[in-house]
Amino acid sequence: KETIVSRCAASCPTQSGSSAAGLNCHLTCSSCLYPTEKHLVLLRDGRTLIGYLRSIDQFANLVFHQTVERIHVGKKFGDIPRGIFIVRGENVVLLGEIDMDKPCDTVLQQVSIEEILEEQRLQQQAKQETEKVKMQVLKDRGLSIPKADNLDEY
C-alpha cells in the first residue's frame, strides 16, 4: 500500500495552468529516471492507474509500465494488473508521484479483483436505480433535467 504524496499537479499543457505544472513536469521528468517511484494518474473517466511512468511528452501523453488499475469502492480497493498503458494526454486529470517510503496509515482495505469488481457492479447498479427513480418522478411532474453536455451556452 502506498500513500499519495501531495506532489500532484494538474498536468494540462493545453491550458496555461498553474506555474506548478511546469515545475512538476521537471519533477516528473526527473522521476522518470527513478524507476522506484511509481506514479498515479487519474483519468477523466474516473479510472485510477498506478505504474512506472516511462515517458511523457508535451501533450502529457504518458507511457506507463506495469500498470495497475485501482478500483475503489467504499473502504475497499482492488488492483487489476494491466501491463503497459499509453494514455492520451487530454484524458489526464491529475498525475502525481507515489512516495513508497512514506508510512502508510490508510484505512483502506485491499481485496481480491473479483470482489472489488462485484462491489463496483453493485455500486453502479444502486446508482442507476436512484437515477431511474429520480427521472421517473421528474417526468411525472413534467420536468426534465438536461444532461450537462447538451447545454449550448458554454
Added chain:
Amino acid sequence: MFRFQSLDEDCMLEEEDDGLIEDEDEIDQFNDDTFGAGAIDDDWQEEHKRLAELDERDELGAGLGFGGGGMGGDSDLSTSERPSSTRIPSSVVHPPPPSSLASLSFSSSSSRLPPSDVEDRVGEGDLAESLARLILDADPAIAGVGAAERPGLPPGSSGSGLSGLRGLDQPRVLPQPSPILPPTQPHQHPQHQLPPGLPASGLPPSSMLSYQQQQHLLRRGTAPMGQMSSHSIWENSMGFGPVSVAPGLLTHMEDNPLMSIIKEVGHPKRAPQGRNDEDLSERAPPPRSSSPVIGSPPVRAVPIGTPPKQPMSHALNHQIHHPTAVHVRAPVQHRYPAPFPERLSPNTLLNIANSPLCRGPFPPRVGPVLSQIQRAQLLNSQVAGFPRGGPPPLLPGGGGFRPFFGGPPPPHGHRMGPPPPHGPPNHAPPLRHNTTHLHPQHRRMLTQRMQSRGGDRRPGMDRRSRDPYSNLMTQKEKEWVTKIQMMQLQSTDPYLDDYYYQNYYEKMEKRQEKERDSSKKEHTTKLITPQVAKVEHTYRPVQFAGSLGKLTVSSVNNPRKMIDAVVTTRSDDEEKREKQVWNKRRQILYTVEKMYSLLLEVQDFEKCFVQAPEEDREALLEQHKSNTEQLCSSLREKEWDDRVSDEQCVMIMSVRKGKRLISRLLPFLPSMQAAAVVMAIARNLPALAKKDKQDQVLCWLVEPVSAVIQSLSSASLTDLLQELQGSEGQLATVLHNKFGVTLLYVILSEGERMQSSDPNCQLMDDNRWTELVFSVTRELLSVPSSSLSPPLFTPPNLLSLFSRYVDRQRLELLQDKLQISALSR
C-alpha cells in the same frame, strides 16, 4: 530491408528512395562489369582528365580513402585539412553543382587522416576509385540515393553523440545548409543529417589516435569486408556510417569496388558537424517547418519502439567491469553481418571505444545508435557501477560515455543549469531548475522537497539499477518537454492566466502573516513572472534561392490557405425565420458575454486596486467607474435612458448564464437600479419561471435579491408585493415555483421586520400592504398543498406576520400548510 527514417523527415524521401532503389535493381549492382574493374563506361578523355586531377590531389594528401582523394571534378577543393572546409561554403554557394558534385565536395572536406594513410592506399585504390567516381558522376541518382540513404542512421546518433562534440574546435562547414542547398535538391536534405560519428570521427582519429592505432583499426576493418559483399551497397553504407572508427574501417573498402562507392557516397554526411542535435533535426525539413520557438523534438537514431537487436545486458556488464579484458577482433567480426547494420551493439561500441582509445582523450562521439532499451541499460549499469565503487579504469570509459548519452546538454538560455543526473556518482544533487518566476514560497517548498528526495535516493539506488526500463527518455527529450511546458508558463498577465495560483499563494501569505508576529514584518514578496515579449511573426513568403517564383512550403508553423471557400447566403424564407430566432439568441448570448467581462473587471477591481502602485490607482478608479456605468446602461431601455428595461432583463435572464450574471451584478448596481431590476423580476416571474424549467437556476437569485429587498423602503416593498401578485392567477404560478415562494416569504418577512422594529414605519399608512397580505393568505390557504412549492428557506417571523392578520383558526391552518413551527417565533 528498409531504412529507418528520422521522425521529422519528409515522407517524400521514402518514396524517392523506393523509386531510386527500384531503378537500381535493374542494374546489376554486383556485377563487376557495371561497377567494378571491368566497367569502362565513359569517354576516355573525361576519364583521363579525372585521373589526372586525382593524381594531383592525392599527392597533396587528400586524405582518406573515403574517396577523399579526388572526388568530383572541382579542383578548388584541394584538400588540405582546414582550408578545404573553409572553402566549401563558397564553392557550394555558387550556382548549385550537380548533386553528385555536392556530395563529393563534402566528402573531400571531411577527409582528415594524415597523408601517410592515403599514400598507402593510393596505388591500390586509384583505379577503383576513379571508376566509381565516373559512375557516380555520370549518374547523379546513385550519389543522390546514397546520400539520401544516410539519414536513416544519423539523427538520433547525432543527437547524443554531438553533444560531446562540443570540445572540438573544428570549423564547421555550412552552418545553415538548408538555405544554400535546398533549392535544387530538396530531396537531398537528408544528406545533411550526418551521423555525427562520421564527421566527428574525421578529426579525432587523426589527432588522437596514433598512427599505429589507426592502422590497427584499419586492419581490423578488412576482416568483415568479405562479408559485406553479400549485402547491398546501400545497407553497407549505412552500416559504417556512424561508427567513429568507420574511417578506419572504410579505408579498406577500396578492395571491393562496391565499397569505394560507399566511401564516396558516405562522406557527404560529414560536413555539417558539431551542431546541436536540435539543429541537426531542423536541417532536414524545409525552412519554417519546425517551430522557431520550440524547435523540433530531439531526434532519435532509431524510431521509438524498435526492437533491440540483441540481448546485451550481461555482455554490457561484463564490458563495463572489465574494459581491458576485451578482445577486439572477434566480437567486431561477429557483429557486421547483422540484419541492422546501422546499429552496432553496445558491445561493439564498447570494444571499439574502450580498448585502443580508452586511455587517450576520449572521442566523445562514440557512436550513436542504441535503441532505447540498450541506452537505458547502459545508463543503468553506469549508475549501478558508481556506488559499488567500480574499478578506476571504469571511470574514463564510463566518463566518456556520458556525452554519448546526451549529458551536459547545451545550457539553455533561461533555464537549467548543467544537470547530468547520471554524471556525479550520487544522484542527490538534483536538477537545478530556473525557479525565479515562481512564488518565493513555492520555491522554498520545492527545494525542501528536492532535498528530501535526494536524501531518499541512497537506499533506493540498488533497486533502480535492476530496472531495465528506466531512462527510456533521454535527458534531451526530458529537457525538450519541460522547455515547452515552461514556455507555457510565461505570461504577460499573470492575473489573467494563472489566477488560482496567484490567489492561492497570496492567501497563504496572508495566513502566515497573521500567524507570525507583526513585529517581524517582511515586505510582501511580489510575484514576478517572466514577461514575454510579443514577437511579431510577419509572414514572409519562403524563398528558395535559385528557384523561380515563390514556392509554397506549408507546415504546422506556417500554415497556408489551401482552399478558397466562398460564402453563399441562402435566401429561403423559412431559413430566414429560423435564422432570426438564432440571431436573437446569439445576440442575447453576446450581450451576456460582454456584460460578464465587464462584471469580472468590476469584481476584480478591489484586488487590483490594492496591488497597483500609487500612480496607477487613479486610472484604475476611472476604469472602474466607466465599467460600472457601462453595465448599468446595458440594462437600460433603448429609448429611455434612465429606466431599466424589462424586456432587456427578461431577455438576459432567459439564458442560464444571464441569470448568473444578474445575480452577480445586483450587488454592484446602484440601489435605484437594483430595485428596478428586482421589480422587473417580480413582474415577469411567471415568464421567467417558465423559461427556467430546464435550468432550474432561478434560485441563484435569492441571495442578491433578498439583499436588495432588505434595503428597500416600505413603499417600494409594497410595490414589489403588488408586482408579485400582479395579474390574475399570477400568485398561483408564483407559489408553484420555488423561487417565487421564497421571494414571497422574503418580502413578507421584510415587511414584518419593518413593522416590528420600527413602530413608525409607513407600511401601515395606506391599506395596500394589509390588503396585499390578506390576498396572499387567502391564496396560500386555497392553493392545494401539492402545488405549493417548498421554499428555499422559511423566514422565522412569518408566523408573527400572519398572526397579525388572520384569526387563530386560519393561523393554524397556515401553520400546518407552510410548516411554520410555533417555535420559530
